[in-house]
Amino acid sequence: MIKTRLLSEEALGQVFTKARTHDAWLPEPVSDELLHEVYDLMNWGPTSANSCPARVVLVQSKEAKEKVL
Numbered sequence: 001m002i003k004t005r006l007l008s009e010e011a012l013g014q015v016f017t018k019a020r021t022h023d024a025w026l027p028e029p030v031s032d033e034l035l036h037e038v039y040d041l042m043n044w045g046p047t048s049a050n051s052c053p054a055r056v057v058l059v060q061s062k063e064a065k066e067k068v069l
Helices: 009-017 033-040 064-066
Strands: none
Touching: none
């Protein structure tokens, strides 16, 4: 049987062994365009039994950020 690899070693590493959760952020605003792009990408991610358990809260104002904290 011939096995083919669909993802490069670099891509596999980025997804499975090198990916980390960020816990610090720059004090720069994120554009609405970038937020929409990230949200659209999340729609392609795996879900639990196709039930889409992820919940996303987009917060931009200082007051809203303080409320989330």
